Every structure is written in structure tokens, then in C-alpha cells.
């Protein structure tokens with residue numbers, strides 16, 4: 086600050102020295118003129134060059150830029166002022182330039198310093214603000230690019246908008262004409278034509294405005310559809326870790342409310358802004374013709390309001406973002422509780438859930454309260470500024486009328502124009518503010534649209550014949566979201582042979598599910614690799630891999646719709662006979678046939694109308710109709726009866742498939758050809774049940790703990 090003051094004073098001093106030198110020269114030469122207006126400009130520019138050099142020598146970085154701006158203001162203020170004065174009231178004699186006056190020198194320095202302080206502190210913003218503006222510009226050009234397919238619609242909409250505004254502006258003019266004719270003598274001759282013109286512009290205004298609105302809404306709907314499609318597509322490509330970091334409530338809020346808001350803000354605000362700007366320009370023309378002084382005062386309101394609005398926008402943008410996050414969290418909290426109501430009820434945790442929800446609501450309330458306070462302070466200050474300006478205008482109007490420069494009629498017309506003009510300006514500022522406050526929302530949506538999934542690109546292997554031999558080679562893996570250094574899998578090596586059942590057993594948290602997740606490529610190992618028929622998994626085409634390696638989990642996710650749509654999920658043109666044949670083999674056909682609409686029975690929200698065992702049967706069927714070569718059953722038969730479980734095992738083993746079981750029931754583990762005992766992320770023991778029992782190692786010691794029932 087001190088440095089800036091010191092440099093500023095140096096510049097003012099040099100300016101004073103140069104101006105005094107000029108006046109001294111004029112006195113010595115006994116000349117009253119120094120080249121007139123041209124001389125004034127020449128001297129100003131020369132002074133600017135000197136001060137510019139001084140500013141460059143005195144400081145660097147941001148201060149140098151500020152000093153350069155200050156020098157320009159100091160040197161050019163006087164020629165600009167003189168030019169304006171001459172243009173407004175041309176002097177009768179040739180202009181001789183300002184006479185030597187220390188007061189003028191002081192006033193110039195003071196007004197330049199004041200303007201510089203206001204500009205640097207409130208209007209220009211700091212570097213971060215400028216970067217923010219650049220970012221904002223980039224963000225909006227990105228959004229506009231999404232409108233590209235609707236260019237024709239938009240051209241039509243904006244053309245209708247301008248035509249509508251033109252008609253709107255002429256309506257009062259023709260109304261005035263009709264009133265003049267009604268009170269005048271030429272009633273018969275010009276009346277019909279004036280009424281005709283009035284009707285024409287009124288019909289034009291209604292027609293064009295209607296068409297503009299319709300086309301804007303239509304292109305907005307198209308944009309929304311396009312953006313939602315792109316965003317949903319981008320979300321579906323993301324790796325599983327992304328969904329662990331972003332809860333479903335947050336993502337659904339981005340996909341629905343944020344995309345809607347983004348389209349609405351850009352399209353509707355652009356529409357309102359263009360409409361108001363065109364109207365403002367037309368009105369400004371008329372107002373300037375009536376009184377430029379009053380118009381100037383009207384326009385002073387604008388930067389002041391803009392300054393306050395800038396501050397308000399930056400504060401409210403932050404709060405709006407917090408509100409969005411809070412809304413998403415609350416939504417998520419409520420939907421989690423409602424969907425898990427059985428668990429909540431069975432643990433009698435209603436009060437705890439209510440307390441958690443209340444805490445979340447309190448947080449939202451406190452954000453909204455802050456937002457309300459900001460909004461009222463902003464509104465109050467804005468109104469006060471308007472009041473002060475209006476008073477100044479009345480005083481100026483009185484002066485103009487008493488000096489005969491303005492008639493009372495013109496003043497009335499001016500005020501008649503002022504109201505809609507300020508409404509338009511407010512609308513422009515409101516739209517600007519509203520658009521700016523959605524920058525945060527838009528940039529979040531864009532960041533999701535631009536996000537590159539952090540997973541290896543898919544290969545192009547898709548062999549017609551697949552044996553199904555799986556090899557884990559020294560696989561080490563930690564979850565991306567895991568805060569500790571502890572790896573979920575440490576150098577795991579194992580082999581799954583085609584035509585055999587391998588069971589993964591071990592204590593909870595041992596690493597069984599992690600093996601399954603890696604095999605399904607939900608995550609990528611940090612070290613080692615998993616081979617399928619000798620080729621790493623990422624060499625295979627993704628769709629092919631998920632078809633050939635099928636996973637059935639303990640709590641399968643069913644979607645609302647019919648049984649058939651759930652069974653055929655993701656498979657095109659699946660024959661009904663094939664589904665029925667598979668259902669018969671795993672003993673699911675019987676319970677399906679007993680249902681009201683058989684395979685077309687609605688399963689309800691998330692399969693809520695089915696029992697847990699029925700859901701598991703449907704999930705097994707869904708896997709089998711894809712004709713996989715490797716089947717992973719992760720506790721997938723735990724809710725089935727013994728016969729159905731046996732039928733499932735027989736069917737999955739058919740056609741020499743490789744079967745991987747994660748099970749906690751001894752009766753099924755005993756059937757495995759190979760049991761892999763995994764604990765603390767490492768393979769501890771391998772063998773058949775009998776071999777492991779005979780070895781009397783960890784498996785033998787933990788048997789009671791590992792299995793929930795004995796056969």
C-alpha cells in the first residue's frame with residue numbers, strides 16, 4: 086500500500102511539473118493559446134508517454150499495471166473534458182486551451198486518484214476475479230456450443246424476438262397518433278389508417294412474441310434432452326470408485342435439477358436479456374433527445390447497482406452451491422432411510438434417523454438464513470441508492486426547467502420512459518446476476534460431462550471359443566477410496582480351472598469380494614494381472630467380457646418392470662423358449678408359472694414383490710441366458726432351498742464352465758473341487774475340504790466361524 090502511494094505521488098508530481106513547465110513556457114512566450122484542442126491532445130499524449138515510462142521504472146507486476154492505468158487517466162482527463170465541453174457548447178472564438186490554474190491541476194489529480202481507487206478496488210476485481218471471468222466466459226461458450234444443433238431454431242427465435250420488440254416500441258407511438266386524431270380536425274381522413282397501423286403493430290407484437298416464446302421453449306426442451314443424455318452417458322462410463330465418491334442423491338440432482346436449471350438460465354435469460362437490451366437502446370435514443378443530463382443521471386445508477394450486484398452475486402453464488410449440496414445430501418439421507426425402512430424398524434432406529442435428518446435440515450436452514458440476510462441488505466442498499474439518484478434528478482430537472490432548457494411536457498415524457506427503461510435495466514441486471522449465479526452449477530455439470538473414466542481402455546479380444554481358465558498372478562490391490570495403506574489383496578495368485586468349482590472362503594474382510602470385483606473389472610489391480618485364457622482381462626472387449634464372465638450376487642438388483650425384462654436385461658432378441666428352458670433347469674419355472682402373468686408379471690420397485698429366494702433365481706437366470714463361460718456365485722444361492730441350489734450348481738457347471746463360489750455355507754463349500762482360504766488379503770491355504778481339514782491349519786481352526794450352518 087505504502088509502495089503504491091509513494092509511486093502514485095511520484096507520478097502526480099511529474100504530471101504537475103510537466104503542466105507547470107507548459108504554463109511557464111506559455112507565460113514566457115506571452116502566448117495565450119498553445120495549439121488549441123489539438124495542442125491539448127498532443128500535450129496530453131506526450132505527458133502520458135513520460136508518465137508511462139516512469140510507471141514502468143517505478144514498479145513491476147500488478148502495481149505497474151495499476152500505475153500505468155493511473156497515468157493514462159491523469160493525462161487524458163483534461164483533453165477528454167475539453168473535447169466534451171467544446172462539443173456541447175462550441176465557443177464563438179477559436180479554442181485557446183485551459184488557462185494556467187493550480188486548482189484544475191489539483192482537481193485532475195484528485196479525481197483521477199479517486200476513479201483509480203474505485204476501479205481497482207471494486208470494479209475491475211483482482212487477478213482471481215479476472216481469471217474467474219475468463220472461466221465464466223469459457224463455461225458459457227461451452228454451453229452455447231451445446232445449442233449448435235438448434236442454431237436454426239435460435240435464429241428464428243431471436244428474429245421473432247427483435248420483430249416483436251420493434252412492434253412493441255411502436256404501439257405507444259400509434260396510440261398517441263390515434264389520440265391526437267381523436268382530438269384533432271382530420272378525424273375522417275387519417276383515423277382509419279392510424280387505427281390500421283395500430284392494429285397491425287399490435288397483432289405483429291402478439292404474433293411474434295408468441296412464436297418467439299414457443300420456439301425458445303422448444304429448443305430448451307431439445308437442449309435439456311441432449312444434455313441429460315450426454316451426462317447420463319458420461320456417468321455410465323465412470324469407474325466404480327466415482328460412484329463411491331459421489332452418492333446417488335448428488336448425481337441425480339446434477340442430472341435433473343442442475344441440467345434443467347442450466348438450460349433454463351442460459352436460454353430464458355439470453356431471451357430476456359436480448360429483449361430488454363433492444364428495448365433499452367430504442368428508449369435511450371428517445372430519452373437522450375429529451376434531456377441528456379437527466380439520461381446521464383439515470384445511467385449513473387447502473388454502475389453503482391452493478392457494483393453492488395457483483396458483490397451480492399459472488400456471495401450468493403457460494404451460498405447457492407452450498408444449498409445445492411445440502412439439498413442433495415438431505416435427499417440422499419431421506420431416500421436411504423426410506424429404502425432401508427426394514428432395517429431402521431428392526432433396529433428401532435427411527436429416532437436416530439430423525440435426529441440425523443434434523444441436523445441436516447438445520448444446516449440447510451442456516452445457509453438459507455444467511456442467504457436471506459444477504460438478500461435483504463442488498464435490496465435495502467439498492468433502494469437507497471435509487472432514492473438518492475431520483476432526488477438528484479428532480480433537483481436537476483428543476484434547474485433545467487427554470488433555465489428554460491426543458492419543458493414540463495418533455496419532463497413528463499421523460500419520466501414516462503424512465504419507468505420501463507429502469508424495468509428493462511433491472512431485468513438485464515437480474516438476468517445477468519441469475520446467469521452468473523448458475524456458473525457453479527454449470528461448471529459442475531460440465532466437469533461431469535468432461536470427466537474421463539479412470540479405467541484402462543478396453544481391448545478388442547472377443548474369441549468365439551473361450552475355455553474360461555482364470556489365473557490371478559501376484560495381484561495386489563487397494564481400494565482407491567481406502568484412506569489406509571492397507572491393501573485389500575496382497576500378491577494373490579490362484580488358478581480357476583474350467584469345468585470345476587473353486588470356493589473362496591475366509592473370515593470377513595479377508596478379500597473374497599475384492600477378488601470378484603477385480604475379476605469383473607470393477608476395479609484395476611495396482612500390481613500383477615488377471616489372465617483369462619492367457620490374456621489380461623483388459624485386452625478383451627468390455628461387453629464380451631461381461632457376457633462371458635457372469636456374476637450373481639447375494640442381493641441381486643432387480644429393476645421395476647416384468648420378470649422377462651429383468652431376465653433379458655441387456656440382451657437383445659432373446660427367445661422366450663430359451664428363457665423357459667433355463668428356468669426349468671434351475672427350478673424357477675414352477676414359481677414363475679404360478680404367478681398371475683407368468684413371465685410378464687411385474688416385479689415391483691427393485692423387485693419388491695418377489696421373495697429373496699425368487700430374486701436370486703431370477704438373477705441366476707439372468708446370468709445363464711447370456712451363456713457365460715465363467716460364473717461367479719457370490720453367496721448367490723444362500724436363500725434357495727437345497728434342491729434349487731443343487732439344480733443351479735449342476736446347471737452352472739454344465740458345458741465345462743468355470744465356477745467361482747463365495748460362500749459361507751459348508752454344504753455348498755464341500756462340493757467345491759478346490760477351496761482357497763483367503764485371509765487378510767493373502768491366500769493362506771488351498772485344497773479340497775478333506776485336505777484342508779486333514780492339514781488342521783487356519784481353515785480347520787476357523788471352520789465354526791466361517792460357516793453359518795453345517796450340512
Ligand SMILES: Nc1ncnc2c1ncn2[C@@H]1O[C@H](COP(=O)(O)OP(=O)(O)OP(=O)(O)O)[C@@H](O)[C@H]1O
Nearest residue numbers: 564566567573591592593594595596597598599600
Ligand atoms: N469399497 C471399498 N472401499 C475401501 N475399502 C474397502 C471397500 N470394500 C472393501 N474394502 C476393504 O477391503 C478389505 C477386503 O474386503 P472384502 O470385501 O474383499 O472382504 P470379504 O472377504 O469379501 O468380506 P465379507 O466376507 O465380509 O464380504 C476389507 O478390509 C474392507 O474393509
